[in-house]
Amino acid sequence: MDDLPEKLTRGDRRALARAITLVESTRPDHRARAIDLLAALPPRQALRIGLSGTPGVGKSTFIEAFGLMLTGQGLRVAVLAVDPSSARSGGSILGDKTRMEHLSREPRAFIRPSPSRAELGGVARRTRETVRLCEAAGFDVVLVETVGVGQSETLVADMTDLFVLLLAPAGGDELQGVKRGIMEMADLILVNKADGELRATAMRTVADYAGALRLLRKRPQDPPGFPKALPVSAVEGQGLEGAWAEMQALVDWRREHGHFDRHRAEQAQSWFLAEVRAGLLARLSQEPAATLLQTLGAEVAMGHADPVAAAAEMLDSLR
Numbered sequence: 053m054d055d056l057p058e059k060l061t062r063g064d065r066r067a068l069a070r071a072i073t074l075v076e077s078t079r080p081d082h083r084a085r086a087i088d089l090l091a092a093l094p095p096r097q098a099l100r101i102g103l104s105g106t107p108g109v110g111k112s113t114f115i116e117a118f119g120l121m122l123t124g125q126g127l128r129v130a131v132l133a134v135d136p137s138s139a140r141s142g143g144s145i146l147g148d149k150t151r152m153e154h155l156s157r158e159p160r161a162f163i164r165p166s167p168s169r170a171e172l173g174g175v176a177r178r179t180r181e182t183v184r185l186c187e188a189a190g191f192d193v194v195l196v197e198t199v200g201v202g203q204s205e206t207l208v209a210d211m212t213d214l215f216v217l218l219l220a221p222a223g224g225d226e227l228q229g230v231k232r233g234i235m236e237m238a239d240l241i242l243v244n245k246a247d248g249e250l251r252a253t254a255m256r257t258v259a260d261y262a263g264a265l266r267l268l269r270k271r272p273q274d275p276p277g278f279p280k281a282l283p284v285s286a287v288e289g290q291g292l293e294g295a296w297a298e299m300q301a302l303v304d305w306r307r308e309h310g311h312f313d314r315h316r317a318e319q320a321q322s323w324f325l326a327e328v329r330a331g332l333l334a335r336l337s338q339e340p341a342a343t344l345l346q347t348l349g350a351e352v353a354m355g356h357a358d359p360v361a362a363a364a365e366m367l368d369s370l371r
Contacts, residue, residue, distance in 0.1 A: 057092040063189050074086050074089065075178045075181040075182065090181060096188055097316075098186065098187045098191050099194070100211065101216060102209060103115065104217055109245075110287075112152055112197075113244075113287065116155040118195075119158070128160045128190060130186035130194045130195070131163045132182055166178075180211050196211070210322050213316075215239050216239065216295075217241045219241060221250050221256070236268055240278075240281075242284045246290065258281045262281045282294065282298065344366060
C-alpha cells in the first residue's frame, strides 16, 4: 500500500481500482489508510459531470456513446456508475459496466460500478472520494451516473460541475415526467432517442421543457440561454458534439465569472460537513453511546420520556 499514491498519480488503472476499493471499505483500518491516501494526493482537477434520468431513458447507452466521443478527442474519461444495491449482498444489481461493452475496452476510459448501499441522493457513500481519486489519476472528465429517477437525485449536483438530466420522448405527460425540484438543479436537459419515428416527438418534448425552463427563477451562475434543453440520439450519435460544446461553453463562462471556483469551494465545505455528520452518527453506534441511545429510545417508546428532552440528553452525553 505504500506505493499506491505514486502508482495512482501515474495513472495506473489497477492502482485506481485498489484505491477505490480502499475508500469504499467500512473497516476501521482501511478507513485510516484511505484518509492518509486522500491527504497525499496532488490537487488535480477534472470536469465533473453528473447524469441522472428516468428509467429506460438510455443512460448507459448515452454514457457509452458520449464517452467514446470524448476519448476519440484524446480525453481520458472515468465513469462512476452508482447502482441500486442488493438487499442481500449489498452489491450492485444492474452492473452498468457490462452494458458499456465498447467503452469498457477503451484504454482512455475507466468504468467503476458502485452499490448505493441504501444511500439517499442517488449516489454512493464515498462517491466524492472516488471522484477525487479519478482526478488524481489524471482523468480529464469524470461522469457520475446516479441510481436514477426521483426527486432525491439532486445530491449529485453538490459534487459535480455540471448536472445533466437525460429524458425520453413519448413518456406521457412530459412535464410530469420529472418534477420541478430536479429540473431546478439541471444545467442541461437532454432528450434522448431523438431518432427514427420518435424524432418529431422528441423535438416537441424539447420545446416543452425549454418553455418550462424559462419559467424557472434565473440562477446567478447561468449565462443567458441556460439552462437549456437539447435533443440527442445516443444510438446514432447525433447531438452529442453539440451537447459537449454547450457544456464547455457553460463551464468556460462560469470560470471567467468566478462561479466555478466558488462552487468548488462550496462543494468542499459541503463535503466537510457531510463527513462530520457521518462521524457523529458513527459515534452513536459505539459504546457507551449505543447503550444510552437504546435506553433513551425505550423510555421514549414507553412514554416515560419526552422525545425532545431525551434527544437533548443524548446530545449532551456526546460532549
